[in-house]
Amino acid sequence: MPVLRFINYTFWTLSFMRLSKSFIPTVKETPSDAVIPSHQLMIRAGMVRLLAAGVYSFLPLGQRVMKKVMEIVREEMDAIGGQEFHLPALSPIELWEQTGRVKAFGDNLFHLKNRALVLAPTHEEVICLLAKNHISSYKDMPQIWYQIQTKFRNEPRPRSGVLRGRQFIMKDSYSLDTSWEALDRSYDLHAEAYKKIFTRCGLKFFIVGASSGAMGGTGSQEFMMEADAGEDVIALADSYAANIEVATSNVPKAERSAESKPMAEVHTPNIKTIDQLAEFLKVEHARLAKSVVYWADDKPVLVLMMGNDELNESKLMSVMGADVRPIEAEKLLALTGADGGSIGPVGLKGFKIIADKRLEGANNLVSGANKNDYHLVNIDLQRDCKVESYHDLRTVQAGEPSPDGKGNLRIVKGVELGHIFKLGTKYSDALTATFLDETGVAHPIIMGSYGIGMERIVACHIEQNHDANGIIWDKAMAPFQIHLIAVSKSEVVREMAEKIYTDLIDDGVEVLFDDRVDTSPGFKFKDADLLGMPYQVIVGEKNLAAGKIEIKERKTGERTLVDAADIITKIQSLLV
RNA sequence: CGGGGCGUAGCGCAGCCCGGUAGCGCGCUUGGUUCGGGACCAAGAGGCCGGGGGUUCGAAUCCCCCCGCCCCGACCA
Secondary structure (H helix, E strand, O other), X not given: OHHHHHHHHHHHOOOEEEHHHOOOOOOOOOOOOOOOHHHHHHHHOOOEEEEEOOEEEEOHHHHHHHHHHHHHHHHHHHHOOOEEEOOOOEEEHHHHHHOOHHHHHHHHOEEOOOOOXXXXXXXXXXXXXXXXXXXXXXHHXXXXXXXXXXXXXXXXXXXXXXXXXXXXXXXEEEEEEOOHHHHHHHHHHHHHHHHHHHHHOOOOOEEEEOOOHHHOOOEEEEEEEEOOOOOEEEEEEOOEEEEOOOOOOOOOOOOOOXXXXXXXXXXXXXXXXXXXXXXXXXXXXXXXXXXXXXXXXXXXXXXXXXXOOOEOHHHHHHHHOOOEEEOOHHHHHHHHOOOHHHOOOOOOOOXXXXXXXXXXXXXXXXXXXXXXXXXXXXXXXXXXXXXXXXEOOEOOOOOOEOOOOOOEOEEEEEEEEEEEEEEEOHHHHHOOOEEEOOOOOEEEOEEEEEEEEHHHHHHHHHHHOEEOOEEOOOOOOOOOOEEEEEOOOOHHHHHHHHHHHHHHHXXXXXXXXXXXXXXXXXXXXXXXXXXXXXXXXXXXXXXXXXXXXXXXXXXXXXXEEEEHHHHHHHHHHHHO
């Protein structure tokens, strides 16, 4: 559509550029600070430069790619009825105090010294405030509000280039609904839009069940890309995928024996670990109830885990509805009279006691006697102590059977591209954002929130699409579709290349023209592969003498000779 | 925040152990020769050796403090 293309480069951005006049500072050597391919290549291709830890300048080429991604995101958000906003980065701190998130974000929130403002790390509060002031009737909903805007988070350790920065661009959207069913619809619309966005961006991704963490709410899913550089750990099976924070598996429970034997105290000198204990007492791990002691906010809680099962802090946090942290060794001694290896549930006073589901109803168990170097054997959790409740609290391990019965779990690392949350009424309650229903009764607005990391899409695309020579852009993401190279500075070559350049511009084709005169052919080819446009159009003297122009596909390396007269038509056919 | 590494020309690095006032490659400038896979020759420009303090006749080099960057961990919508 020629008209759209016209709009494209008139109002949006120039769709053509001469390399001789552009600022695209490519570098030959791999920067020593960069470890992962996307980071190395984004620097080498002149897309970004570091300004401070976790803070990057986007240079023209990088900015073009970001704009491509933003356009895709805009189109898909608009398609589900989203309305674009631009909310401020500066935000009054009182607003964040009202929702308890000054504390929740802690040091991760940037505070301003000379005003009572914070730099917004996300925008639930601002959205909710707008809703509180202007949404008053069920007739005003549903709404989907979004923006593509810079977020600030004081990450303790930025890393992996733009994958984890202290400042980054996020597409964040928020749904406002009158009911939980309506929230489900808004949530599903987002899930579908996200699938389209990541597919259009040429990313291989998968969706996992996730923890809501400090965002609060009733459910969430993450859109992940498998990558060693990732910071999330994912459990995957044939048809199951979940963040390790919430992943479950079909491991067997500790069996309850028919007979509960009498409990007895056993001297276990110098036994510190579960493995030593199992060896010393000659019992299997399923008979051991390991005690792990945490603070849940300021209350001590003893958690019983089977054998060597690892306690999952995220799960514990959800169960307790509180911040959790391991208890200090001295405090533990003071409260129980024993050290870490000898703690148990029997006769323990002042502790909330919960246990992993694997131990539910078990008997003839071994646990600490709350006396150093002593354990109790034949504990019956129903008979001998008060376990308040059982929950899934363990961290799954690779090789365990999938909870849906299909295959075994494998554990992979992933990068979180997007995250969608059913928030519910957490923010509308805190800020009293209510609406009146058909009968005139007030209810809190039901919210959802949804985020996509823009830089992550770009970096992940490069992680998945590169080779030893450089980036390999997908057409949808490429800053330019065509990298036109005038191989030599001979008159005929230059004239032909110039003609192709202007013809492509007239046609609305995005073209980067390597018109540099004092640069050797090899240098131009290396740059072209590094920058990674989908097609290179190579105008060289010998081919041209035979009336031919070469097209090289970056992805396959495949070269085609085309009659000079047909070159524009040929290029057009490639870009359909 | 804990552990480790690094900071010397725009970039990548050597020199530091063993103190004597700075070097290599790339890039850059000028001239010339090249022109299909990061060309060659010649002549140049460019550094408060991250900052401060100390030791010493003398510090890039040894000692102390600080700052910055990277990696591992902790943390993380």
